[in-house]
Amino acid sequence: MNAGQRENSAGEIDPTTVSTNPIRFCDIHPSKKVKFYCKNDRSMFCSKCILKHTEMKHEVIQISPKIDEMKKMIEEMVIEVEKHEDSLTVNEELYNKLEMKVRKKFNEEVDKLEKSFRRIMD
Numbered sequence: 001m002n003a004g005q006r007e008n009s010a011g012e013i014d015p016t017t018v019s020t021n022p023i024r025f026c027d028i029h030p031s032k033k034v035k036f037y038c039k040n041d042r043s044m045f046c047s048k049c050i051l052k053h054t055e056m057k058h059e060v061i062q063i064s065p066k067i068d069e070m071k072k073m074i075e076e077m078v079i080e081v082e083k084h085e086d087s088l089t090v091n092e093e094l095y096n097k098l099e100m101k102v103r104k105k106f107n108e109e110v111d112k113l114e115k116s117f118r119r120i121m122d
């Protein structure tokens, strides 16, 4: 009986395991997830740290998982544009269309975030 040889793909890198984890924890409170971002300090922190920033009248926004969605959208846009660069016909119209779409979405989300944050502070 011959067992036969099978190719072992154990050395292969699985792209699904390479993806980075978007959940981050606070430097000061390692058990708390970061949920806010300070525009003045350009840092992220948890709901316990937020008072420190608001007392100093810093501009703080709430981080939403939708920001990751937006990042994905921008990546898709870049891929779409690169495809066209490959065929040596850079489609400016398509590029502008995609850029507008992303920008609109981005503005909508930032608006929503700032509104919901103001509600929390009131």
Ligand SMILES: [Zn+2]
Pocket: 026, 027, 028, 029, 032, 045, 046, 047, 048, 049
């Ligand atoms: Zn914290």
Ligand SMILES: [Zn+2]
Pocket: 038, 039, 040, 041, 052, 053, 058, 059
């Ligand atoms: Zn701050």
